Amino acid sequence: MEFEVIKASLDQKEIIMNLMQFYIYDFSEFIEAHVEENGRFSEYSYLNDYWTDDNRFPYLVKVDGHYAGFVLVRSIKEGAKEYFSIAEFFIMRKYRRAGLGKLVAKDIFHVYKGNWEVFQIEKNKPAQLFWRNVINEYTNGQFSERIEEGKKIIQEFVSTKE
16 A cells, blocks of 8 residues: 655645545544535534644645545644644545554654644544554653543653654
C-alpha cells in the first residue's frame, strides 16, 4: 500500500468538505448529528479557518493515488502552554485495519515537533484504543493520559523524533 499525506491547498478544500460527510456519518454513532433537509450533515464550522488561520493545518491522505482520508491539525496556545492537537482525523473504512491510520498519525507527529495533546470523546472507545496504541508505539510508552470534565480522554506526549 503506497500512501501520501499532502498539505491541502485551498483548491482542495472541497475534497475535505466532501470527505467530512463520511467522517460525520461515522462519528454520528457517538455524537448527536443528524442529516439536514438536503440529505447532508451540516458543514464543519471551522473548515474555512484551516486556510485563513496560521495555527491550523489541513492534510489529505491518498492511497495508491485515491483519496482515503484527512487530518486537521491545530497549534494551540493557552497562556504559557503550547501544544499541537489533532482536531479531526479520518481514514475511510476500506483503508482501516491495514495500518494506514497509524502510519499517517506518525507522519503528522514527525512534521510537528513539540508537545502534543490528542483527545477522544468518552463514548468513542475505538478511537481511544487506536490513539493509545499509536501513541504508545510512537513514544515507546512515554506518554500520559488524563480524563477532562469526565467527557474527554487526553493523551499527552512530546514529539522529538527525526
